[in-house]
Every structure is written in structure tokens, then in C-alpha cells.
Amino acid sequence: xxxxxxxxxxxxxxxxxxxxxxxxxxxxxxxxxxxxxxxxxxxxxxxxxxxxxxxxxxxxxxxxxxxxxxxxxxxxxxxxxxxxxxxxxxxxxxxxxxxxxxxxxxxxxxxxxxxxxxxxxxxxxxxxxxxxxxxxxxxxxxxxxxxxxxxxxxxxxxxxxxxxxxxxxxxxxxxxxxxxxxxxxxxxxxxxxxxxxxxxxxxxxxxxxxxxxxxxxxxxxxxxxxxxxxxxxxxxxxxxxxxxxxxxxxxxxxxxxxxxxxxxxxxxxxxxxxxxxxxxxxxxx
Numbered sequence: 001x002x003x004x005x006x007x008x009x010x011x012x013x014x015x016x017x018x019x020x021x022x023x024x025x026x027x028x029x030x031x032x033x034x035x036x037x038x039x040x041x042x043x044x045x046x047x048x049x050x051x052x053x054x055x056x057x058x059x060x061x062x063x064x065x066x067x068x069x070x071x072x073x074x075x076x077x078x079x080x081x082x083x084x085x086x087x088x089x090x091x092x093x094x095x096x097x098x099x100x101x102x103x104x105x106x107x108x109x110x111x112x113x114x115x116x117x118x119x120x121x122x123x124x125x126x127x128x129x130x131x132x133x134x135x136x137x138x139x140x141x142x143x144x145x146x147x148x149x150x151x152x153x154x155x156x157x158x159x160x161x162x163x164x165x166x167x168x169x170x171x172x173x174x175x176x177x178x179x180x181x182x183x184x185x186x187x188x189x190x191x192x193x194x195x196x197x198x199x200x201x202x203x204x205x206x207x208x209x210x211x212x213x214x215x216x217x218x219x220x221x222x223x224x225x226x227x228x229x230x231x232x233x234x235x236x237x238x239x240x241x242x243x244x245x246x247x248x249x250x251x252x253x254x255x256x257x258x259x260x261x262x263x264x265x266x267x268x269x270x271x272x273x274x275x276x277x278x279x280x281x282x283x284x285x
Contacts, residue, residue, distance in 0.1 A: 002119075007041040011077045034132065035087050038119040039078040046074070046110050050194070057190040058225035061232055065107040068241060069225040071114070071146050072102075073195040075136040078118040079150070080196075082134070089123060090130055090154040093200060093211070096248075097220035098131060098153040102241040104146050108138075115139045125158040155212065174276035177256035178230060181270070183218050184252035191222040217248035223280050227268050230259045231284070239265075240285050246278035255279060 046066065054070055055062040083092035108114070115138070122133045131153055138146040185203075192198045200207020201217055208216045224243050228235070249255060249270075258269045265285040271278055 001036065003035070003037045005037065005039045005081070007039065007078070010041060010044065010074070011081055032089055032123075034089060034120060034123045035085060037082060037085070038117055039081050040115070040117045041078065042113075042115040044074060044114045044116060046114075048110065051110065053190075054194040057187075057194040058222060059229040060225060061229075064110055066110060067225065067232075068102060068104060068228060068235060068239070069221065071108070071136070071138050072148060072150070072221055073197075074114070075116050075118055075138070075148070076196055078116055079120075079134045079136065082118060082120050083152075088120075089132075090156070095152045095154045095199075096201070097150065097245055099151040099245060100221070100224060100241075100243040101149045102146070103148075103239075104241075105143075105238050106145055107237045108140070108145055112140050115141075125160045126153060127158070127160045127163060129153050129155040129158060171275035171277065174256050174271045174273065175258075177271075177273075178259050179257050180254050180273070181226060181257050182252070182254045183222075183226075183249060185216060188216060188218055188222070188251060191219050195219070195221065197221070213248065213250075215250045217250055218253075218279075220245045220280075223249065223270055224282070227257055227259075227270055227280060227282065230257055230268070231266050234266075235284060236264065241282065242285075243280060243282040245280055247272070249279050 051066070051070065052062050054060070054073060055067065058067070058069070060067040080092065082088065083095070116136065118134060118136045120132050120134050122131075124131050131151055134150040134152065136148045136150070137144060188202050192203050197219055201211050201213055202219050203216065205216055254273055256271045256273050258271065260267045265283065268280070268282040268284065269278055270280040
């Protein structure tokens with residue numbers, strides 16, 4: 001039976017990351033199964049100043065409706081509350097965003113009260129570790145207006161590890177971009193402050209190295225939001241935004257951004273400037 005946790009206010013990210021850090025200590029033996037749990041909160045109101053900070057951090061427009069990716073940051077503390085639980089199968093610290101799908105049925109006004117529910121499901125093995133899906137649903141009254149499936153990867157050995165590796169595609173000089181985008185630690189810090197995502201792999205050189213990264217890396221959801229600025233104003237109210245994250249963007253970096261019209265939607269990508277490998281590929285339909 002599902003355990004439902006109903007909150008009266010959004011939890012602070014500081015306390016959640018403290019729990020995440022404690023959970024990363026190798027003292028806690030974790031079960032290899034997901035707890036059947038859901039977190040809910042009703043009547044969330046958008047703070048215009050917070051929205052403005054998010055827009056400045058991502059390059060998206062500040063207006064009367066919410067950017068397509070913005071509800072992610074409102075629901076992120078609820079996702080973190082599930083990830084830092086003692087009976088969760090792996091630690092939140094060091095986990096990376098693997099893929100993301102947003103389904104929006106209509107535009108959401110800044111003034112609308114929002115009801116959030118978050119659950120985590122579909123624990124499965126991957127050659128690089130364990131995957132789970134965090135499902136976030138946003139309703140206005142009884143109307144489902146926004147749903148997101150965020151897939152997170154915790155890197156560790158599994159029964160699928162150690163098999164033959166696929167041959168990576170050869171590096172190739174990328175075509176001329178629609179635009180280029182510079183991203184550095186200041187960019188990541190601004191997004192961390194606006195989103196509440198202060199995972200050490202994004203904000204701490206020491207923390208990133210402890211998790212196996214040579215340097216800090218850009219937030220996947222920053223890239224996911226920033227690339228939308230290329231086509232903002234041409235995104236339909238009802239849309240599905242499917243994103244696959246590729247190699248991380250090590251900071252600082254300048255990347256190539258692409259947007260190609262496909263029917264009534266778009267194919268988007270962010271590629272390495274020199275070798276052409278993808279940091280992000282996405283579709284808007």
C-alpha cells in the first residue's frame with residue numbers, strides 16, 4: 001500500500017542536502033527495492049522573484065506564464081525528500097540526470113495555485129549503474145497540466161556491468177551551429193541557487209572529483225532549459241519535450257546549439273564544439 005506524505009510547505013533544500021550527505025556515508029546498508037511512497041503538496045504559489053532568478057539563470061523569458069521546464073525546480077525538493085530517505089536503494093549525492101520527458105497539456109499562468117505529487121518507480125539495472133524514474137505531476141484543481149518523468153542514474157556495478165562495450169561513434173567536426181553558448185562555474189552557481197540543486201558534482205571541484213568527474217559539470221536541467229531559449233515563443237501550449245543527456249559539459253566550456261524545425265515541432269541538440277559528440281539531444285512535439 002502506498003504511503004502518502006502530505007506536506008504543508010515545500011521543504012528547504014539545505015536540510016535535504018545535509019541528509020543526502022549523511023546518506024552517502026558507507027555505514028548504511030540499503031535495500032535493493034523502492035519504497036512505495038508518494039509526496040504531495042497542494043496550493044503551491046509561484047514567487048515572481050524566484051521565477052525571475054530562474055529565468056536569468058537559464059536565459060528563458062520572464063512573463064505571465066511558466067517556462068516549460070520551470071515546474072521541475074518547484075517539485076525538485078519533493079523529489080529530493082524521496083531520494084534522501086534512509087530506505088531508498090542508493091544515495092542522492094553523485095547521481096546524475098540520465099533522461100527527461102515533460103508532457104504539458106497547456107500553458108500555466110504564474111498566478112495559478114499548483115498541486116504537486118511526486119513518486120519514484122521502475123528501479124532497474126543499467127551497465128553503468130541503477131536507474132529510477134521520478135514521476136512529478138502538477139494539477140490545477142483536478143486538471144493535470146504538467147507531468148515529468150526524470151530518469152536518474154546512480155553509477156555502480158550491476159549484473160549488466162563488465163560486458164562488451166559499444167564502439168563509440170567517431171568524432172567528427174560538427175556543422176556550423178545556430179548559436180554558441182558559454183557556460184562556466186558562475187553559470188552553474190546561478191542555476192544551483194535558483195533551482196536548489198546543489199549536487200557537489202555541479203558546484204564543488206572536490207566533490208566532483210570524489211564522484212569520479214575530472215571537473216564540475218553543468219546541470220542537465222540547465223542545459224535542458226537553456227536550449228529552449230532558441231525556440232522560445234514557438235513552443236505550442238500542449239507539447240511533449242523528450243530529452244536524452246549525453247556526455248557531461250565540463251566547466252568551463254563553449255558548446256554548439258542547434259534547432260531544426262520538424263513539422264510542427266523541433267529537434268534540438270547541444271554538441272561539443274570540436275569533436276561533435278552530443279551533450280544533449282531532444283525533441284519538441
